[in-house]
Amino acid sequence: MIDLLGHFHPFLVHFPIGILVLACVMIWLQAIRKTETQSSISILLLLGTIAAILAAISGFLLSNSGEYEKGDGLAHQWWGIGTSICAIILYFFQAYQKIISLVLLIAIAITGHLGGELTYGSNYLFASKKTNSPVKKLSLSTIDTIQQKVELDTAIEVVRMKGNNPFEQEVLPILKSHCFQCHSSKKQKGKLRLDTKTFIKKGGKEGLILHAGNPLKSHLYSYLILPEDDDLHMPPEGKKQLNSRQIDIIKRWIEMGAPFGESEAESLHATVKSLHAMPLPLPIKPASDEALLEAKKQGISISPYPSSNGGLSLNFVNIKRLDPKVWQATSALQKQVLQIKLSKRQDIQVEDLLNFKNLQQLNLEQSNVQDADLEHLGQLPHLSQLNLYGTGISDQGIKAIVAMKALKVLYIWQSKLSQEGLQRLKTARPDVSIVEGKFQFSPPDTNRLKAIK
Amino acid sequence: MGHQHTDPFRLSHPDLEKLNWGLDRRDFLKKTAMGFGAIALNGLLASHQAQGQSLEQQIMSALPRIAPKAKRVVYLFMSGGPSQFETWDYKPELTKRMGQDLPDSIRKGQRLTGMSANQAILPVAASAYGFRQYGQSQTWVSDLLPYTAQVVDELCVIKSMFTEQINHDPAITFFQTGHQLPGRPSIGSWLSYGLGSENQNLPAFIVMVSKDASKDQPLYARLWGNGFLPSEHQGVQFRSSKDPVLFLSNPEGYDGKDRQEMLEYLKQLNQLQNESWGDPEVDARIAQYEMAFKMQTSVPEVMDVSDEPQEVFDLYGPNSRDKGSFAANCLLARKLLEKDVRFVQLYHQGWDHHDSLPKNIVNQCKQTDQATAALIMDLKRRGMLEDTLVIWGGEFGRTVYSQGKLSPTGYGRDHHPKCFSMWMAGAGVKAGTTFGQTDDFSYNIVKDPVHVHDFQATLLHLMGIDHEQLVYKYQGRRFRLTDVHGKLVKGILA
DSSP states (O other): OHHHHHHHHHHHHHHHHHHHHHHHHHHHHHHTTOOOHHHHHHHHHHHHHHHHHHHHHHHHHHHHSSEEEETTHHHHHHHHHHHHHHHHHHOOOOOHHHHHHHHHHHHHHHHHHHHHHHHHHTTTSSSSSOOOOOOOOOOOOGHHHHHHHHHHHHOOSSOOOOOHHHHIIIIIIHHHHTTTTBSSSBBGGGGOOOSSHHHHHBTTBBBBOOTTTTTTGGGGHHHHTTTTTSSTTEEEEEEOOOOHHHHHHHHHHHHHOOOOOHHHHHHHHHHHHHHHHSSSSSOOOOOOOOHHHHHHHOEEEEOTTTSSSSSSEETTTTOOOOOOHHHTGGGGGGGTEEEEEEEEOOOOOOGTTTTTOOEEEEEEETTTOOOOHHHHHHTTTOOOOEEEETTTOOOHHHHHHHHTOOOOEEETSSSSSOOOHHHHHHHOOOTTTEEEOOOOOOOOOOOGOOOOO | OOOOOOOGOOOGGGGGHHHHHHHHHHHHHHHHHHHHHHHHHHHHHHHHTTTTOOHHHHHHHHOOOOOSSEEEEEEEEEEEEESTTTTTOOOTTTTHHHBBOOOOOHHTOOOOOOOTTTOOOBBOOSSOOOOOTTTTTTTETTTTTGGGGGGGGGGEEEEEESSOOOSHHHHHHHHSSSSSSSOOOOOOHHHHHOOOOOTSSSSSEOOOSSSOOSSSSSSOOOGGGTTOOOGSSOEEEOOOSSSSSTOSOOOOOOOOHHHHHHHHHHHHHHHHHHHHOHHHHHHHHHHHHHHHHHHHHHHHHHHHTTOOHHHHHHHHHHGSSSTTSHHHHHHHHHHHHHTOOSSEEEEEEEOOOOSSSHHHHHHHHHHHHHHHHHHHHHHTTOOGGGGEEEEEOSOOEEEESHHHHHHHHTTOOEESOOOEEEEEEEEOOEEEEEEEOOOTSSSEEEEOOOEEHHHHHHHHHHHHOOTTTTTTTETTEEOOOTTTOOOOOOOGBO
């Protein structure tokens, strides 16, 4: 109930401002034009004074409601009380009313301005106010704009995070310019502050606002993309809105896991941990859109490599001929590619593969690779899975396979490898699981197929 | 389109003649209503085609992607509702209760179908077949599945599936499209729309129906239909007849030499139509003609099993040389997956055993068991099981009580949506595990229930898609495969 009265403050403040200013104007008009309007002035002053007192009380209640930090609106509060007292004096002392009315006008102006700063931020008066005006009319000439907007909305341009502390470099400036007005040390609407890591992690009245990795569950992002007329939309209707790039930055940052830029010790710990989880050179820098597009244009199928962050898998199933142009198109992806699939191709030259230094998995089944090619493949330091079934690999290739240090899984059936050679391979590399492809079911016991009597 | 208006409805002026030809009322409304959208879409398509990427891929690449565990799916749909009692859900307690009326404490007043609701008693029927434990995982498997039992360490058996539908058509439609009423896109169509085709010479979604199954319940092409998605995403059915894909080969007496030229001109005509029309279905038509042309060479190649060694046919079993059988389809499925087809769906009908279940289910299992197990092992030895998801299951389960008269070896089972078993294997799934648990009557779920939408959400997740993100706006509403439901089944993820 008290909170409700407090909420009437923004409504009530307009009355003392309007009525008292009018009273002051009439005092001076009376003095200049020498007309007698004292009775009207008295009524206005009485009403204005009551309104000022009500505004002061409701303001006091509002300041205690918890939506504002203690002491934050102190100046506004005392100027408001001062204004009310000044109005009372003016009502009772007609003799000095011209002078007092000037004082009152100044007091009203200062109180009003201080109140405005509380609501709209400290520099609202001189800050330029740019809002995106919505496209008002659909005409042929605006269709281009709409198209561009649609393209922006489908987020073709992927915003990339710069630097090693995206929070401070990218996210914080956005929060500062669009959110601090209501959610910072000045003011905590919804009991929420966004000015430091601790407060952002703590959330507001409705609980957590940040779910690292999941933008749609994070109110910090999801409220931004609600329709502007939605009650929950942030920033509220009429306030300076974020543009689509800024929204995307917030989204990407949350997707990244909302890193706040840890201390050196923390980040070292994280690196060590991830090194344990994955055997490979880490972290992989994600491929650029241009590089991906370039490879896709050639018809190469690209997909993320399972359980890797930023790793890629290339499939050449749609490529007619493996000419230099094709490999040229993948040159900007050499660091990211962890798997290459060249199944059943007869035009492979393994030298082309050696640039992909991080390659973990290579599918060369039923292809033209020969024993001599394996030595080249030995130059790939991270190759852990090699598929060679249905190829012409023979006992001559064993030496090269044994030398592949990182190798863990080898598919070698239907090749020209002899039984004796296979045995040698197994003895030399007991740590490699060798898939021989010989699989036969044991015949079922037909007696058991009869129903139990 | 289609119907003709009589002259009084038409404007008569030479300049408007073209309009009269082109637009009837319905088309006019359709075109004007979507006018601006269509223009924008055309613009988008043009710009994306210039970048060599489809609109869908662009949109998907902008979505938060989960790194996919699975690149391909093969879904063995056991249509009709296989009984869990004779396959995966071992209930030894039932032998003691054989013939007793199903306790009310278990049924809890559940409505039954008209087929068994009027029975005087609901006699409990234990499985006529034994169970044994197999593999390192010591999973209980019915004696009817001796081959699948040998690959059980690759499987994740889910015993706690449940659905909302009790009749075949709504239940299978629900499984395939996420909604019990016809009209929504099938899972494979959603994946084709969301991920596109990896192999540009084959459709992303291919369907095969066993010819050797008893066709007790019908299947309709809409089960692999594209719904409201652009038509190039519908499942393409491969048949065992002379033409694997209907109307794909050139007509007799035509050598096909100028086919490509002809299609090029047809494409130009279609593009003209597209410019004045703005209907996205024209784009779909163009895409389909192009795909059909490529398939004229790619399909005969992939359907040719003559270069497969005898050892492979031995693996898939005696029926695998019989074109159109489940075993032959499994072998073809492996070939399609090798060609990077994203979603292969096999249907095997004949699991609807309302009576004589013990007799009929033996044959069903015989037709499917060995080839299913062979497919898993064949994928595994080719290094493909790690990024291929294999799914086996029907649209619902069957009742613990006998529909009709019960004798030790003769009983039937009615439809039961409240629990049933299915399994997944391969990419991203915990191998050699069992998930969920039913009560002693396999009537209710006591642990880890998995709803159909949960299954679908998990399938999409394994393919790298957040089921809440794969959305298509149609008639003013944003549609998803999982509607507004679906939880990821984390317990089965490796």
